[in-house]
Amino acid sequence: MKRRPPRLALALLSCAVPEGAREEIEGDLIEEFERHRRTRLWFWIQAVSISWSYRPRWSLPRANVSTLFNDAWSGARSLRRRPAFALAAGALLALGIGVNAAMFQWIDALWNRSLPYADADRLVRVFHSREGSRESLSPPNYFDLTGEREVFERVAGYWSPSLTLTGDAEPEKLLAATVSHAFFEVLGIAPLIGRSFTPDDDRPGASPVAVLGHGLFERRFAGDRAVVGREILLDGTAVTIIGVTPEGFSYPAPGTELWVPLRLPRDRPDQGGSPYRSFRILNVVGRLREETSLAQARARLSSLSDRLSREYPDSNQAFELEVADLKEVERGPLRAPLFLLGGSLFLLLLLVCANVSGLWIARLLARERELAVRVALGASRARLLRELLAEGLLVSLLGTAGGSLLGTWIAAGAREAAPAGLPVPDVLEKGSLYPIVFLAILLPIFLALASAPAVSGSGRNLSNSLRPGGRVEGGSARAGARRVLVVFEMALASTLLIGAMLLLKSFRALEGVDRGFRGENVYFTSVELPFTRYRESHRRARFFEDLQERLRQAPGVERASISLGLPLDPRAEFFVTRSPYSVEGRPEPEAGRKPEAALHVVGPELFETLGVSVRRGRGFDARDHRDAAPVVIVNESFARAAWPGGDPLGKEIHHDLVLLPDDASRRRVVGVVSDFRYYALEREPEPQMYVPHGQSPWPSMHLLIRASADRDSLHAQVREIVRDLDADVPLAPLASIADVGQGVVAAPRLRARLLTGFAAAAAFLASIGLYGVISFSVASRTREIGLRVALGARRDEVVSLVVGQALRLALAGGGLGLLGAALSTRWISSLLYGVGPFDPWSYASTAGTLLLVAALASYLPARRALAVDPTTALRSE
Amino acid sequence: MTAHADMLGEFELVVLLAVLRLRDDAYGASILEEIARKTRRPVARGSVYITLDRLQATGLLGSERGEPTPIRGGRAKRYFKLKPRGLRAVKRTLGDLGRLQEGLQPLLEGA
Numbered sequence: 007m008k009r010r011p012p013r014l015a016l017a018l019l020s021c022a023v024p025e026g027a028r029e030e031i032e033g034d035l036i037e038e039f040e041r042h043r044r045t046r047l048w049f050w051i052q053a054v055s056i057s058w059s060y061r062p063r064w065s066l067p068r069a070n071v072s073t074l075f076n077d078a079w080s081g082a083r084s085l086r087r088r089p090a091f092a093l094a095a096g097a098l099l100a101l102g103i104g105v106n107a108a109m110f111q112w113i114d115a116l117w118n119r120s121l122p123y124a125d126a127d128r129l130v131r132v133f134h135s136r137e138g139s140r141e142s143l144s145p146p147n148y149f150d151l152t153g154e155r156e157v158f159e160r161v162a163g164y165w166s167p168s169l170t171l172t173g174d175a176e177p178e179k180l181l182a183a184t185v186s187h188a189f190f191e192v193l194g195i196a197p198l199i200g201r202s203f204t205p206d207d208d209r210p211g212a213s214p215v216a217v218l219g220h221g222l223f224e225r226r227f228a229g230d231r232a233v234v235g236r237e238i239l240l241d242g243t244a245v246t247i248i249g250v251t252p253e254g255f256s257y258p259a260p261g262t263e264l265w266v267p268l269r270l271p272r273d274r275p276d277q278g279g280s281p282y283r284s285f286r287i288l289n290v291v292g293r294l295r296e297e298t299s300l301a302q303a304r305a306r307l308s309s310l311s312d313r314l315s316r317e318y319p320d321s322n323q324a325f326e327l328e329v330a331d332l333k334e335v336e337r338g339p340l341r342a343p344l345f346l347l348g349g350s351l352f353l354l355l356l357l358v359c360a361n362v363s364g365l366w367i368a369r370l371l372a373r374e375r376e377l378a379v380r381v382a383l384g385a386s387r388a389r390l391l392r393e394l395l396a397e398g399l400l401v402s403l404l405g406t407a408g409g410s411l412l413g414t415w416i417a418a419g420a421r422e423a424a425p426a427g428l429p430v431p432d433v434l435e436k437g438s439l440y441p442i443v444f445l446a447i448l449l450p451i452f453l454a455l456a457s458a459p460a461v462s463g464s465g466r467n468l469s470n471s472l473r474p475g476g477r478v479e480g481g482s483a484r485a486g487a488r489r490v491l492v493v494f495e496m497a498l499a500s501t502l503l504i505g506a507m508l509l510l511k512s513f514r515a516l517e518g519v520d521r522g523f524r525g526e527n528v529y530f531t532s533v534e535l536p537f538t539r540y541r542e543s544h545r546r547a548r549f550f551e552d553l554q555e556r557l558r559q560a561p562g563v564e565r566a567s568i569s570l571g572l573p574l575d576p577r578a579e580f581f582v583t584r585s586p587y588s589v590e591g592r593p594e595p596e597a598g599r600k601p602e603a604a605l606h607v608v609g610p611e612l613f614e615t616l617g618v619s620v621r622r623g624r625g626f627d628a629r630d631h632r633d634a635a636p637v638v639i640v641n642e643s644f645a646r647a648a649w650p651g652g653d654p655l656g657k658e659i660h661h662d663l664v665l666l667p668d669d670a671s672r673r674r675v676v677g678v679v680s681d682f683r684y685y686a687l688e689r690e691p692e693p694q695m696y697v698p699h700g701q702s703p704w705p706s707m708h709l710l711i712r713a714s715a716d717r718d719s720l721h722a723q724v725r726e727i728v729r730d731l732d733a734d735v736p737l738a739p740l741a742s743i744a745d746v747g748q749g750v751v752a753a754p755r756l757r758a759r760l761l762t763g764f765a766a767a768a769a770f771l772a773s774i775g776l777y778g779v780i781s782f783s784v785a786s787r788t789r790e791i792g793l794r795v796a797l798g799a800r801r802d803e804v805v806s807l808v809v810g811q812a813l814r815l816a817l818a819g820g821g822l823g824l825l826g827a828a829l830s831t832r833w834i835s836s837l838l839y840g841v842g843p844f845d846p847w848s849y850a851s852t853a854g855t856l857l858l859v860a861a862l863a864s865y866l867p868a869r870r871a872l873a874v875d876p877t878t879a880l881r882s883e
Numbered sequence: 884m885t886a887h888a889d890m891l892g893e894f895e896l897v898v899l900l901a902v903l904r905l906r907d908d909a910y911g912a913s914i915l916e917e918i919a920r921k922t923r924r925p926v927a928r929g930s931v932y933i934t935l936d937r938l939q940a941t942g943l944l945g946s947e948r949g950e951p952t953p954i955r956g957g958r959a960k961r962y963f964k965l966k967p968r969g970l971r972a973v974k975r976t977l978g979d980l981g982r983l984q985e986g987l988q989p990l991l992e993g994a
Binding site for chain 1: 910952
């Protein structure tokens with residue numbers, strides 16, 4: 007085979023070596039390669055070394071401190087001569103950096119706040135998963151899990167009830183966590199004062215103890231360290247405080263202030279036919295052994311879950327044990343919103359860079375002649391480049407300083423103005439450096455790229471650019487670079503516009519969802535009966551009956567009722583127990599495959615209070631007491647699922663779970679109510695069962711009141727009635743159901759608003775960039791336009807000349823942007839509701855907006871082009 | 884600062900002398916070889932070409948294109964020749980060097 011010199015090496019040479027010397031050098035190399043049988047490696051080495059010798063010398067400015075100082079000085083003087091550029095670019099950068107620094111601080115805090123635990127990589131959550139949905143574990147399954155010593159170092163179970171702290175001060179409701187003794191050890195949290203739980207504390211029947219959260223410790227006990235060993239009254243029970251957690255710890259839920267031991271029995275007789283193993287109430291967190299990987303843990307637990315489903319088919323068959331990284335679980339819901347926020351900020355920052363570069367190029371174009379003269383007078387290109395870069399860096403510094411200041415203000419302002427319901431990060435002092443670092447890398451690159459042609463071109467075409475009216479070759483290259491920048495800006499803006507349109511549309515769709523109930527003028531609060539004094543169910547039933555009865559007679563109250571959970575409450579899921587069920591008239595499903603429905607406890611008139619209509623049969627009333635026949639009301643979804651096309655009234659339902667030990671589990675349907683959104687606006691109504699409170703007298707209920715009275719006077723009335731019934735029952739302030747409904751859309755609204763703001767800013771920046779390019783182009787084509795007009799071009803032809811150019815740039819950018827959006831919207835699809843990521847309306851309206859922007863940006867330049875007087879234009883030649 | 888055209892740098896002098904020695908056969912590869920052989924130093928190929936370009940640009944060297952040959956992959960040689968100004972520059976530099984050496988023989992030989 008004939009030997010060939012490496013082609014790529016030849017290509018490298020032809021790039022690096024100027025035309026005149028290339029043929030000879032290549033020939034020499036090939037000749038030697040042939041004659042002396044050199045290797046291909048030899049050829050490569052020669053090619054690379056020659057190319058290196060021909061590298062452009064001016065690109066590596068070598069400078070010492072004094073020349074750097076000189077450069078900076080002349081850069082500063084040059085900026086002072088033309089302050090408009092320095093101000094515009096500085097302000098743009100300051101704004102970009104300020105917004106970014108503030109927002110990235112939030113992102114940083116939100117993202118990294120979640121897991122302040124030692125060796126968090128080894129922390130996992132364990133779920134029961136069924137068809138992709140994750141549920142908690144039953145106590146026996148949890149105990150089985152604690153036996154997996156090869157997988158876990160420690161495992162802990164917990165759930166979050168709310169407990170009432172009474173005593174010398176006003177009763178206070180606290181978010182607590184009932185946890186197994188290993189809980190703090192699993193998370194690697196040592197108490198600040200006192201001790202954490204021991205296995206003895208966790209045994210059923212052990213004397214009750216509690217660990218206080220730092221916030222509660224400071225607030226209620228004034229940070230007195232002697233609090234350890236004292237007794238407090240929790241839900242009417244005396245509990246000994248044994249420790250205080252360090253500041254900032256609130257696992258499992260933000261706001262948790264109290265931890266008490268679970269004290270779960272290992273075993274318990276089945277109640278009302280519902281096995282202990284189907285009480286899926288425990289959340290499980292574990293610490294993997296150091297040598298166990300997540301994959302190994304998964305494999306081990308998969309064999310455990312096979313065993314469980316074999317041994318306990320009726321409670322475990324359809325479920326699998328799923329192990330998930332705690333980080334992933336905690337951060338999962340944050341990922342899409344933070345990606346959206348961070349991503350759009352990144353795009354905005356890119357846009358700011360592009361815009362500043364555009365301004366920079368415009369400035370270079372204006373200084374064409376000055377640069378040419380300086381080269382003619384003997385200034386070296388390296389020197390010029392250094393000076394230009396120094397100028398750019400000064401502007402960047404100016405912007406960065408302003409931006410850091412602005413960022414601090416914005417962060418503080420955003421913290422103040424944060425809408426309720428949005429998690430506010432505790433740590434905000436740590437300023438985020440990302441945008442600044444990012445800019446520090448990016449901006450010099452942009453500026454260097456933009457400056458290089460100015461300097462390399464200014465020597466060659468000296469005579470041309472010195473001639474009056476003459477333009478340099480480099481000038482058109484730079485105008486080209488500017489057009490590329492504008493296309494880039496348009497692309498970024500249109501990506502943001504599409505995102506904003508999609509989010510706006512989802513928000514509107516979400517807001518427009520028919521909730522199925524009327525929340526206006528409905529107020530709620532929660533009432534919790536201390537279990538110790540309301541041990542007997544008839545006392546609890548009696549208390550709530552009296553409460554509702556007295557409320558209904560109060561002035562200004564139209565309706566009053568009680569309910570275990572609240573519709574659209576973010577904690578709705580927590581208040582509701584889901585129970586497997588079977589129904590009369592349908593074949594019994596095989597064990598473990600039973601359908602599930604939520605089991606609610608409600609008072610009489612709840613549906614009337616919420617404006618939910620009773621479609622068939624009746625609502626609950628005084629008839630439905632403890633001794634009467636057990637009854638249930640279902641919603642339409644339930645009726646459709648259980649008896650398609652049939653009549654539900656009078657049919658019997660058997661639900662496997664009961665809330666209180668001696669509750670009935672077989673009930674006859676007495677009514678069907680219309681569906682309403684319960685868990686979340688975006689979740690379709692699901693099958694629900696409603697049980698009368700009289701027949702399942704749960705101690706802690708929400709009180710719902712439809713009233714014409716205003717909130718304050720209503721609260722005073724409710725407080726008086728409750729106090730009259732039992733002075734030890736705490737009462738939280740009244741809130742309105744409508745507010746809860748507003749809270750549900752708060753996050754989507756905030757997202758839509760933020761992104762709309764970003765998109766508007768982006769469109770504005772891009773339109774300025776476009777305006778700059780178009781008006782420059784009109785200015786430099788004055789003679790051409792004059793000539794065209796002199797040769798008989800019509801006004802509309804002149805206009806289309808200008809506008810056409812703007813449209814082409816806008817469309818090119820828009821096309822790229824649509825592509826970018828199509829590629830990135832799948833990341834935010836989980837935030838969309840009622841609109842697909844490829845919604846044609848959003849894409850079309852973005853295109854429309856871009857065209858509008860292009861038209862606006864070319865309006866002034868087009869007017870200027872129309873005003874061109876052919877005689878003046880030609881005379882200037 | 885650019886050096887005065889007729890003040891030769893060391894490597895420029897070396898290249899010009901090599902071109903002189905090769906008479907009618909001075910092209911890139913032969914110049915490189917000649918320098919390597921006589922100075923017994925490895926020479927960077929790229930710096931030879933760059934220097935040839937520079938000397939030609941300053942008017943000390945002239946060049947003409949030869950015939951393309953198959954062994955060179957169909958690429959032509961570029962033959963270099965000193966222009967009168969180049970020759971003068973070499974003479975003058977050598978003269979300067981000679982005068983600078985005068986009286987230094989004992990010192991230089993001892994080194």
